[in-house]
Amino acid sequence: MFEKISQLLLVKTVGCYVNIMSFIAPEKSFALAYKLFSEPRKGRLKKVLLPKTLLDADFKTHIYEDHEFQTYTWTPDKTQQSENKGNDEIILLIHGWESNASRWKKLLKHLKKTKKTIIAIDGPAHGLTSGKEFNVPQYAKYINLIVQEYNPSIAIGHSIGGNALAYYQAHYKHNINKMVLLGAPSDFEIILKNYVRLLSLNSRVHQSLIAFTKKKFNITVSEFSAAKFLENSTINGIVAHDQDDKVVLFEEGKKISNAWKTSQFIETKGLGHSLHDAYLYQTIVDFIEK
Template identity: 25%
Template sequence: MRRVVPWLSGHYPDYMSRWALRQFTTPPKPQETATQRQWRAKAEVIPLWHEQSRWLNTPQRGGQLLRWGQGERKILLVHGWGGWATQFAAWLPPLLASGCQVLALDMPGHGEAPKRQVTLFDFMAALRLVERLIGPVDAASGHSLGASALTLTAAEGWSAGRLVMLAAAENIETAPRQFARMVALPDNIRLNMQEAMAQRHGVSWQELDGRLIAHNARYPALVIHDRQDKEIPYEQGVQLAARWPGAQLVTTEGLGHRRILQDKGVMQQAIDFMLLD
């Protein structure tokens, strides 16, 4: 592929721009474990239906919300690209034992939500819809693209108390740049792909730049990032924490991009932070 893509891009740029957009925005199939499926079976499932909004030009199914417990303190858990709600299964027992109401999203096109092409903008629209359905949450934790969506939605005034960012990007162009490197996509095709995404939602990439996170000073934040993260480099987490007023940075070693979500030490630090008064 790395040999063919540059040649095709040079000869058929329009086709390759559409191909890149389709590949970049199509989530992989979830791989739930038996334990995760058991937790899904215990959840109350709330379908999400997006109304037309700033991020979506037409109404559409917007994923689904899973809920466990009925406590007054609401904790929201947000997976990343290619993830699913029950990836946070190990987090549920301690949170429920503390009396929390725990909510986790199957983002649009992910988990058991209807399959379709999805972008960061769909993640943000889903968070807005959760706010309209259940009101403010006391704390939220997001992984990877889910953390980026939390960061950007919070900058617009989303109602949350504390935020935990796991393996989060400071620059939202990190993901498309990494995808382009992986498949040897020329830069002009990558830019065409990004522009098509932005036009679909009527926004610009510049207006969503992670460097605008100074707006998030009102949210206490914990940024957890691994030095060996090959998908979103550690430096992104360092920059995110540095630009977020008052944010705390926790550095891990040897967990990479995905195992950080399942590490017991990381989980405990995140939960302790979210449960602070």
């Protein structure tokens, strides 16, 4: 309890500092607000301490502009090299905020039964991927590079990774025909409002973040929505969301599913945001193999 109170006080103190600076040195204040919003505090990995799940994969470092990003490939036959791309169909895994490719440990046990090649990405500023800033458009660029190289037909995203997949399929050419979103948020506007509320930021800072989003990504906050990205999609999909999700509102999952006409909605209870569940994972496998 004491630790939670201390963390809350620290967060509010930082927010107070940003608010004060918005009047004294506004540019510095706005830059700090965005840095705090976009820089993960967890989810990094070290090559010398990789989780056992990832040691079982063939891993490769890809270069994009001035960044390196990491992928991990599991083929149905370990004698095959990842360059051979394994089975005819490939499954792409996209993790969420402050996580990395090892979060798929429990799902991997089920996916390997399909005998398909599986590729997982470490997102920007996560795992072994370089950088300090995480954002969905950058994540989508990494997804696109892997899709162009390996041509996966199935994609699974958790949390903001699901949002990145929705953004990707709306902005890039691809051959993905099945997609699964697990505990994914829909509207960036809500994510931003939650951040502003958490730090108790004033309207000056809030409006600066809205303007910065428009300038940096050429999209308004209201348009930055997984539901809108998927409303014209013909990809077959699953949207799974738990009633007890404390990170992303249950209504966000419903909003995505309602907009995405070729998806089915799976409602769970008691799984929280992680959605780790053998029955759910078997349902996903059945959907993949259908």
